[in-house]
Amino acid sequence: MPALELRNVSKQYAGTPPVTALDGVSVQVARGEMVAVVGPSGSGKSTMLHIMGTLDAPTSGSVLIEGLDTSSLDDDALAAIRGRRVGFVFQRFFLLAGTSALDNVANGLLYTGTPRPQRREAAVTALDRVGLGARIHHRPNELSGGEMQRVALARALVHRPAFILADEPTGNLDSAGSEAIIELLLSLHDEGRTIIVITHNEEISSAIPRRLRMLDGRLTDDIDERVSVP
Amino acid sequence: MTATAHGVTALPASRLRLAEVARVGIHALATRRLRAALSALGIAIGIASLVSVLGLSESSRSDLIDQIDALGTNLLTVTPGTGFGAGDSALPGTATGTIGRLPTVEEASAVYAVNAGVYRNDLVPANLTGGISVYATDTRLLETLNGSMAHGSFLNEAQRDYPVAVLGAVSAERLGIRDLEAPVRVWLGGRWVDVAGVLETFALAADLDRAVLIGDRAAEQYYDMDLEPSAIYIRVDRRFLDDTRDLLPATIDPENPEEVEVSRPSDLLEAQAAAEGSFTELFLGLGAVALLVGAIGIANVMVIGVVERRGEIGLRRAIGATRVHIRRQFLTEALTLAAAGGIAGTLLGVAATYSYSVFQGWRAIIPPEAIGGGIAAAVVIGAVAGIYPAIRAARMSPTEALRSD
Ligand SMILES: Nc1ncnc2c1ncn2[C@@H]1O[C@H](COP(=O)(O)OP(=O)(O)OP(=O)(O)O)[C@@H](O)[C@H]1O
Ligand SMILES: [Mg+2]
Numbered sequence: 003m004p005a006l007e008l009r010n011v012s013k014q015y016a017g018t019p020p021v022t023a024l025d026g027v028s029v030q031v032a033r034g035e036m037v038a039v040v041g042p043s044g045s046g047k048s049t050m051l052h053i054m055g056t057l058d059a060p061t062s063g064s065v066l067i068e069g070l071d072t073s074s075l076d077d078d079a080l081a082a083i084r085g086r087r088v089g090f091v092f093q094r095f096f097l098l099a100g101t102s103a104l105d106n107v108a109n110g111l112l113y114t115g116t117p118r119p120q121r122r123e124a125a126v127t128a129l130d131r132v133g134l135g136a137r138i139h140h141r142p143n144e145l146s147g148g149e150m151q152r153v154a155l156a157r158a159l160v161h162r163p164a165f166i167l168a169d170e171p172t173g174n175l176d177s178a179g180s181e182a183i184i185e186l187l188l189s190l191h192d193e194g195r196t197i198i199v200i201t202h203n204e205e206i207s208s209a210i211p212r213r214l215r216m217l218d219g220r221l222t223d224d225i226d227e228r229v230s231v232p
Numbered sequence: 233m234t235a236t237a238h239g240v241t242a243l244p245a246s247r248l249r250l251a252e253v254a255r256v257g258i259h260a261l262a263t264r265r266l267r268a269a270l271s272a273l274g275i276a277i278g279i280a281s282l283v284s285v286l287g288l289s290e291s292s293r294s295d296l297i298d299q300i301d302a303l304g305t306n307l308l309t310v311t312p313g314t315g316f317g318a319g320d321s322a323l324p325g326t327a328t329g330t331i332g333r334l335p336t337v338e339e340a341s342a343v344y345a346v347n348a349g350v351y352r353n354d355l356v357p358a359n360l361t362g363g364i365s366v367y368a369t370d371t372r373l374l375e376t377l378n379g380s381m382a383h384g385s386f387l388n389e390a391q392r393d394y395p396v397a398v399l400g401a402v403s404a405e406r407l408g409i410r411d412l413e414a415p416v417r418v419w420l421g422g423r424w425v426d427v428a429g430v431l432e433t434f435a436l437a438a439d440l441d442r443a444v445l446i447g448d449r450a451a452e453q454y455y456d457m458d459l460e461p462s463a464i465y466i467r468v469d470r471r472f473l474d475d476t477r478d479l480l481p482a483t484i485d486p487e488n489p490e491e492v493e494v495s496r497p498s499d500l501l502e503a504q505a506a507a508e509g510s511f512t513e514l515f516l517g518l519g520a521v522a523l524l525v526g527a528i529g530i531a532n533v534m535v536i537g538v539v540e541r542r543g544e545i546g547l548r549r550a551i552g553a554t555r556v557h558i559r560r561q562f563l564t565e566a567l568t569l570a571a572a573g574g575i576a577g578t579l580l581g582v583a584a585t586y587s588y589s590v591f592q593g594w595r596a597i598i599p600p601e602a603i604g605g606g607i608a609a610a611v612v613i614g615a616v617a618g619i620y621p622a623i624r625a626a627r628m629s630p631t632e633a634l635r636s637d
Contacts, residue, residue, distance in 0.1 A: 048635075057550055058631045078554045081246045085552015092634060096547035100263040112256075113552035115247030157551070 003069045004030035005196050006054060006165060011063035013049050013219075023049040024060070025219035031165075031198060036191040038207040039200045041216035047200045048169050050216070054198065055088045055167045056080040068164065085113045089158030089166045093173035095150040097142040103129060103153045104138040110160035121160075128156035132186055148179025155186060166190065168199040172206065184209065246552045248560070257564025260537065268569060271533035274526025275573030275613060276580060279606040282519035283581025286602035288588055289512040295594040296501065303435050304378050305498040306338075306473055310464040310480060313491040322460030323492065327484045331464060334483065336472040341376040342461035343367040343440070346451050348421030350397075350444045352407050356419070362406040366420065367443050367462065368451030376465045377437050383412045384429030392447035395425040395454055401433040402441040420444065421455050436497035437465065523609065526573060527617045534566050534621035538628075545625055546633030559626035566618020567611060574610025578603055 013024040023046045031037055039047050052058040053065060056072055065072045067083060075083070084090075089110070097106045107125035108118070116124075129138050132152040142150055151171060158166055168187065172180035184206050191197050201207055215223035248256070261268040310331070312322055328342040346366040349358055373379075374386040386398055397418060399409060409416055409430065416427040425446065433441050451457040468476045477496070481489035538545070545558055553561075582598055589596035 049631075052631045052634075055550070057634070058629070078245055078556075079243070081549070081552050081554040081557075082243045084550060085246045086243050088550075090550045092547075094543065096543050096634075098259070098263075098544065101259070110551055112252060113246040113248055113548075113554075113557060115244070115249055117249070118252075 004066070005033040005035070005068060006031040006198075007066040008050070008054065008060075009064045009066065011050075011053060011060040011065065013046075013053060013058070014061045022219050024053070026063070027219070027221050028063075029214065029221060029224065031196060033196055034191075034194045035212060036187070036197045036210050037199070038210040038213045039198065039216065040202070040207050040213055041222075045216040046219040047216055049219075051167050051169050051198065051200055055090055055165070056083050057090075081113070086161060087164040089161065089163035091151070091155050091158045091166065091168040091171045093170040095142070095147075095154045095174075097150055097153060099142055102139050102141055103134060103145065103156075106142070106153055107156045107160050110157040114161060124160050125156070128160040129153070131159060132156045133182070146179065148175050148182055151175060151179065151183055152186065155183065159190070165196045165198065168197065170200050170202065172201065172203050180205070246554050246557065248553070248557050253560055253564055256561050258568055260541070260565055261568060264537075267533060268572075271529050272526075272569045272573035272576065274529040275523065275570050275610050276526075276577035278519050278522030278524075278526045279574050279577025279610055280580035280584065281522055282516060282609070283578050283598070283602045283606045284584040284588075285512055285515040285519060287581060287585030287596065287598040289515075290597045290599050290602075291585060291589045291594045292592070294597050295592075298595075299435070300498050300501045302378075303498065303501075304467065305496070306468050306470045307377070307436050307497055308466045308468055308473075308477060308480070309437070309495050309497055310466065310484065311462070311493050311495070313493045322458055322462065323464065324485055325459045325461075327461055328464055330483055331466060331480070334476065334479070336469045336476045337466055338469060339372060339376045339467040340464055341370055341372040342464045343369045343373065343443075343445070344448060344451065344457055344459065345462045346421070346446065347456050347458075350403070350407070350421075351419040352409075354419045354424075362403075363442060364400075364403045364406060365443050366455075367440070367445055368448040368455075368457055369445050370448050373445070373465065374431075376467055377434050377440070379434050379437075380432045382430045382432045384427070386429055386431075387445065387447050391428060391450075393449045393453070394447065395420070395423060395450055396428045396447065397425045398429045398431060398445045399427060400431050400441040400443045400445070403444050404430040406442075418444070420446070423454065435501070439463075523613060527570075527613045530566055530569050530573075530614065531617040531621060533569075534562060534618055535624070537565070538562065538621045538625045541625075542628065542633040542636040545628055546630050546636070549630035549633065555626040558628075559622045562622035562625045563615070563618045566622065567614040570610045570614025570617065571607065574607040574614075577610070578606045581606065 007030045008027050011024055011027045012022065015021040015023060027050060039050065041047055053060050067087065072080065104122060104125050107128050108121035111121040111124060126138060129135055132155050134149060134152055134156065137145065137149065145153065172183050175183065180203060187197055187199060188209060199206065207213055211227040213225045214221055310323065328340060331337055331340045344367060346368050348366045349361045350364050350366055371387050371389055371392060382401065387396065397420060399407065407418060409427065412427060412430065417424045418427060477494050480494045481492035484492045548558060585598055586596045
């Protein structure tokens with residue numbers, strides 16, 4: 003059973019004219035896999051990632067997470083999946099200003115009901131993992147862009163999610179910052195995590211064996227270099 | 233493999249601990265202190281005005297009631313009725329004696345109109361009376377009215393027979409008499425009369441402030457005096473006040489009891505105290521308007537905050553917050569703002585009441601319901617002001633919130 007599966011997923015946005023952001027996308031991601039999603043702007047990459055992470059619901063088709071069809075779930079159940087099984091990283095860091103790196107990361111566990119001391123303990127571990135063990139008391143305005151994105155990545159790791167979904171995580175970073183994030187994602191993959199990352203960055207996509215290419219809401223290519231090329 | 237599927241279905245629901253609800257709600261305020269303070273200011277001013285209006289009106293009312301009590305609420309005034317056939321406007325000459333014999337009467341003293349003018353000296357034209365009337369009275373008047381002297385002394389038993397006068401507070405002023413350090417005489421009814429004393433104002437008999445008093449026996453001897461009292465002041469045993477009041481007209485004038493009017497001067501003062509209460513309502517209304525403005529201020533700041541913090545809202549949804557959690561966060565924020573405003577306003581109102589009361593020499597009284605009500609009103613306002621922005625925040629689609637910039 004795939005860890006994550008989209009079955010003929012479409013997404014339309016109402017409006018004049020209506021926008022079809024996704025058009026019949028089917029894809030399976032196995033446990034422990036790392037997948038890059040590439041494609042031009044507006045091709046539906048973010049929409050697909052949001053739907054994979056249950057932040058948004060498809061107009062038609064189904065999303066299965068660890069075999070469970072999410073279409074029957076209510077808002078609260080979807081929130082629980084996001085809070086416990088999914089870790090999001092975005093192009094923007096979304097760190098709370100005036101809040102230390104430690105507490106920003108600990109917030110990744112906020113809605114699981116975990117008591118604060120345990121949250122902070124887990125946050126220290128996650129910050130160590132992204133190489134910021136020495137900066138835990140720094141606030142966002144005292145960190146570089148690359149460091150802020152590593153804090154955001156630690157926040158996406160702190161609850162030990164089944165998937166990490168990253169939407170252009172290096173989009174706001176310089177090359178050094180990007181490099182650090184790429185290395186972290188690859189090493190997390192090596193540890194067995196399931197990671198789906200949207201990227202325009204050639205360096206990332208070339209380092210990742212499986213690539214999904216999107217165009218106009220469709221999946222045009224699903225290349226897996228580990229499988230023999232047809 | 234079914235084990236993993238089970239892993240998702242059996243996920244515990246998202247949950248935000250109670251302590252975290254407060255922390256999350258306060259967090260945004262702590263990072264935007266100035267804005268928070270300014271938006272709570274409206275509520276603070278509204279609550280402060282409500283608390284101080286209630287406190288001050290209570291303090292001043294209680295001060296007035298203390299004063300009235302000190303003057304005595306057991307004073308009754310008997311005057312000739314103003315009804316039909318009351319043309320002669322005097323009480324029977326026997327009235328004072330009759331009243332004095334009532335067992336519930338502690339003290340009684342009458343004044344009699346004297347048909348004479350009073351002037352600073354014999355050169356003032358007779359028509360310039362200055363609005364001063366002359367009354368004859370006995371020696372008990374001061375005590376009956378609980379009055380006091382500004383200068384000199386009241387008429388004594390010996391002075392009752394001689395042309396000696398005591399001046400009401402206003403009369404003394406109009407006659408230009410400030411003190412009695414040198415002997416003072418006034419020209420009263422065509423003869424010089426020595427002034428023995430000047431009265432303080434009478435709280436319960438303001439008419440007498442504009443009077444000059446002379447002894448009743450002297451009046452009979454030297455002036456043309458009506459032997460029928462113009463007014464009788466009576467101190468009554470408190471316990472029988474109402475009974476006595478009902479009895480008086482028939483006792484004084486059995487044939488025409490309706491021509492006798494009995495009044496209780498303290499009623500008038502109490503009516504004044506009550507009238508000040510209605511003034512209070514006006515200020516309460518103004519305070520309520522300030523609160524409304526404060527509520528709009530909080531709602532406004534919250535709506536702006538929701539729009540500005542779309543990214544934060546989207547992120548919270550992404551890390552597992554439900555709509556309820558988001559709604560609760562913004563509601564807590566609005567409630568905290570309003571409660572902070574309410575507490576600050578209450579403290580301000582209490583301080584204002586205390587300092588103004590001290591300044592006025594009043595005993596400061598803050599009604600407990602003003603404090604409780606002030607804070608409760610603030611919290612209710614916070615809830616009302618916060619509910620719409622909170623619902624808006626909760627309804628926001630997470631993806632749109634995350635796409636915003
Ligand atoms: N809320 C919305 N309402 C209407 N149209 C939308 C909405 N959100 C996205 N779209 C449209 O859906 C399409 C897919 O958008 P999406 O953000 O998924 O693209 P993307 O591949 O992530 O692009 P980019 O590389 O620029 O991030 C676009 O045409 C976009 O304009
Ligand atoms: Mg995108």
